[in-house]
Amino acid sequence: MIVNLRQLRLLLIVIPLLLVFIFMYKYTLPEVEENHLVQPEPKELYGEFLTWEEARQYFNKYSSATIMDLDTGLQFNVQRRGGSNHADVQPLTAEDTATMKAIYNGKWSWKRRAVIVEMENGRKIAGSMNGMPHGRGAIAGNNFNGHSCIHFRDSTTHGSRKVDLTHQMMVWKAANVVEKQIKTLGAEDSIRLFFTAIDQGEMKIAGSLLDGEEEAAILELFRDYDYIRVSDIIKLSDNNYKVNVLLAYDGGRKQLRKDILLRLTKKKSYWHIDVGSIVVLLQQPGA
Numbered sequence: 001m002i003v004n005l006r007q008l009r010l011l012l013i014v015i016p017l018l019l020v021f022i023f024m025y026k027y028t029l030p031e032v033e034e035n036h037l038v039q040p041e042p043k044e045l046y047g048e049f050l051t052w053e054e055a056r057q058y059f060n061k062y063s064s065a066t067i068m069d070l071d072t073g074l075q076f077n078v079q080r081r082g083g084s085n086h087a088d089v090q091p092l093t094a095e096d097t098a099t100m101k102a103i104y105n106g107k108w109s110w111k112r113r114a115v116i117v118e119m120e121n122g123r124k125i126a127g128s129m130n131g132m133p134h135g136r137g138a139i140a141g142n143n144f145n146g147h148s149c150i151h152f153r154d155s156t157t158h159g160s161r162k163v164d165l166t167h168q169m170m171v172w173k174a175a176n177v178v179e180k181q182i183k184t185l186g187a188e189d190s191i192r193l194f195f196t197a198i199d200q201g202e203m204k205i206a207g208s209l210l211d212g213e214e215e216a217a218i219l220e221l222f223r224d225y226d227y228i229r230v231s232d233i234i235k236l237s238d239n240n241y242k243v244n245v246l247l248a249y250d251g252g253r254k255q256l257r258k259d260i261l262l263r264l265t266k267k268k269s270y271w272h273i274d275v276g277s278i279v280v281l282l283q284q285p286g287a
Helices: 007-035 052-058 094-103 165-175 178-183 189-199 205-209 215-224 273-282
Strands: 064-069 077-081 085-089 109-118 125-133 149-153 228-236 240-249 254-267 269-274
Touching: 007 215, 052 125, 077 094, 085 094, 094 125, 109 165, 125 165, 149 165, 149 254, 165 189, 189 205, 189 228, 189 240, 189 254, 189 269, 205 215, 215 273, 254 273, 269 273
Parallel strands: none
Antiparallel strands: 064 077, 064 109, 077 085, 085 149, 109 125, 125 149, 228 240, 240 254, 254 269
16 A cells, blocks of 8 residues: 555644634634623613602712713713702812703703713612702802702702603603603693703604604704793694794794694594694794
């Protein structure tokens, strides 16, 4: 028998390489796949939907919390200084104040924003804040002249002692329960929520309450107005309401008040406003 030394040497090289490849495939590749499978999917961050009476147990006077703005992800620290119907807070430092002001695009505002309030014990609770320094302030050097307010589920204002729908809408957003809460509303409260959402720039929420075509384009036209207020809502029949609406434009210096007729229908377990019945509000300012 004649042995081909050249082929033998080739086999001696190939066989060890083949064994190494099999070993790597059997032990290394499955481990990579397994590590890939156990990776948790990224989840959006929302807060617990706790009432003010529950939340205040974790937010005692002079305790601190970290506030995260839901839309921008920016965070800053505050201290609770008081408040009985909701939390009155102040930014801890000048840097915290600067971050808070950046959330409001560099200009203090009464507009509400959905926030996650992380307490000292790590608990994250859905809340709503306004961005206007008012009243008294007591933290030296934080560049914040007064305090601001943080509301939670079912909290009330100090003046009227009533639940503020605008704050509650933002709490719902921070807790990711908007649709669930909308289903609990009657027709009149649905109308108020619709205009509240537009006033606060929450067009996604407003759009969910409309029934008809071209919702996004029609809602975009509302941006011509600086703010929108609803006063009287009068029920005319089962699905028809007369609504008195005040619209401000030209930097709030001019106002337009109108009575409009809204037609509502109930779909998907909650009330929707017919798009055609709100077009009357969308004429150009001053027309």
